[in-house]
Amino acid sequence: MNLQQQIGRGLLLAFAGMASSRLVSFLADLGLMRLLAPGEFGVLALGLLVVNALGLAHSLGVGEALVVRRQVDPETCDTAFYLSLFMGGGLCALAWLTAPWMALLAGPPDRELVAEVLRWLSLCILFQALAGVPGALFDRALEFRKKFLVDALPTLVYALLAVGLAWKGAGVWSLVWGRLGAAAVSTAAAWALSAWRPGWRFSRARARELAGYGRYVAGAALVSFVVVNLDDALVVRLAGTEALGFYNRAFLLANLPATAVAHLANRVAFPAYARLKDQPAGTGPLCRRLLQTVGALSLPFALGLAFLAEPFTLGVLGGRWLPLVPMLQCLAGYGLCRAFLSNLGPLFNALGAPQAIFRINLLQSALLLALLVPLVGRWGGMGAALGVLAGTVLSAPMALWYLRRLAGPGLAWQALRPLWGPGAAMALALWVLRALTEGEAPLVQLSLAGGGALLVYGGLLWWWQPQILGGAIKLVQGKSDE
Numbered sequence: 001m002n003l004q005q006q007i008g009r010g011l012l013l014a015f016a017g018m019a020s021s022r023l024v025s026f027l028a029d030l031g032l033m034r035l036l037a038p039g040e041f042g043v044l045a046l047g048l049l050v051v052n053a054l055g056l057a058h059s060l061g062v063g064e065a066l067v068v069r070r071q072v073d074p075e076t077c078d079t080a081f082y083l084s085l086f087m088g089g090g091l092c093a094l095a096w097l098t099a100p101w102m103a104l105l106a107g108p109p110d111r112e113l114v115a116e117v118l119r120w121l122s123l124c125i126l127f128q129a130l131a132g133v134p135g136a137l138f139d140r141a142l143e144f145r146k147k148f149l150v151d152a153l154p155t156l157v158y159a160l161l162a163v164g165l166a167w168k169g170a171g172v173w174s175l176v177w178g179r180l181g182a183a184a185v186s187t188a189a190a191w192a193l194s195a196w197r198p199g200w201r202f203s204r205a206r207a208r209e210l211a212g213y214g215r216y217v218a219g220a221a222l223v224s225f226v227v228v229n230l231d232d233a234l235v236v237r238l239a240g241t242e243a244l245g246f247y248n249r250a251f252l253l254a255n256l257p258a259t260a261v262a263h264l265a266n267r268v269a270f271p272a273y274a275r276l277k278d279q280p281a282g283t284g285p286l287c288r289r290l291l292q293t294v295g296a297l298s299l300p301f302a303l304g305l306a307f308l309a310e311p312f313t314l315g316v317l318g319g320r321w322l323p324l325v326p327m328l329q330c331l332a333g334y335g336l337c338r339a340f341l342s343n344l345g346p347l348f349n350a351l352g353a354p355q356a357i358f359r360i361n362l363l364q365s366a367l368l369l370a371l372l373v374p375l376v377g378r379w380g381g382m383g384a385a386l387g388v389l390a391g392t393v394l395s396a397p398m399a400l401w402y403l404r405r406l407a408g409p410g411l412a413w414q415a416l417r418p419l420w421g422p423g424a425a426m427a428l429a430l431w432v433l434r435a436l437t438e439g440e441a442p443l444v445q446l447s448l449a450g451g452g453a454l455l456v457y458g459g460l461l462w463w464w465q466p467q468i469l470g471g472a473i474k475l476v477q478g479k480s481d482e
Helices: 003-035 038-058 062-068 074-105 108-121 123-140 144-167 172-193 204-239 241-275 280-317 324-342 344-350 354-379 381-407 411-436 442-464 466-477
Strands: none
Touching (some): 003 144, 038 074, 038 108, 038 123, 038 172, 038 241, 062 074, 062 123, 074 123, 074 204, 108 172, 123 144, 123 172, 204 241, 204 381, 241 324, 280 324, 280 381, 280 411, 324 381, 344 381, 354 381, 411 442, 442 466
């Protein structure tokens, strides 16, 4: 099987895994929002803020370094495993011991609860460290079937465990035990499916090589984490856990469709780009097709959310979540930008330029720091939504400059130019159909306006630019559209 066929089959399987996992996760989140209060989501979000930051630091980019290495021997794998495990165990212990101090971000009524939640969630760092090397070896070998199982099973476990416990009245602990159960199942599945087992080998030379590449990847990931989560920290500090619950749910809902599509492409893009490192002529066309596919699939989700946030909130979540509406409308644009720009990360990393994404994220974090403090202080969660959108738009030119330099001129324009017409037509259809269905029940309005506008977009795209949908289908099937 050639590389293109592997990429195509990988996309097909990754799409099936992503679609099923995201659908289950999305439905579980909607059910949990019906059962739990906004403040309980705020407590979990604050706990995950600390745990995820430490979880990013534990690997030092070791997984990505294994994927891009030309040769991987048992000694290298063993060294990567023990390096990751040492960092993961140390950071887990650090989080457990310092939880009371980290909980100071929350208001006085919630600090003890946040500290306890943080302690238990810190075990997720250890699970991630244990599963890091098997997961990287799956990516390196393009073993997407195994990755599908490792990703799909934990989502199902989380949905069943969290919703079941919330139904029984467990409150925020239903979210905590759901996360821990999913992490444990993911780790167990990775080891059960992996043929590799660690030996008692550790090479300082290999560790320096892995860390040498990984420092930029880990640095970029940490800065990216600051970019994505600085808003959460400021909202909880300046407005409290309930405000964070509203903003965090709006952020996740607005980003879920777009980032799911980007996640699909990224899962295959990084190992594929890495294999094409010595074939620069194939990198540009693959990048263009992936960017075009991400844009074509993300745009209707963003437009639908921007126009139909209110009927969605009233019909699906209930009236107590109405403060989400303006945040969802603002963050829909952010989700679209993020889906497109995040797809550039695998390209930069695979081409040996991880410093590019690090510098882009560093600029974005500086912009966010300047924007978020005054905006959150004045408007709380809505100010955070405005700040992250502005910070992303202002940092986009640097990302596009690196894209031009590393992959060739005009790629972004070539990928997105054909989408403007169908996108404008869908926006107009949403505006007209929303007005025509005014006064209907929220779910009826959501179905009629959303379904009708989606038909307009898909039909116009097929009639006007059939090569976009055809190229996406061929790419999923592993065939060339060149």
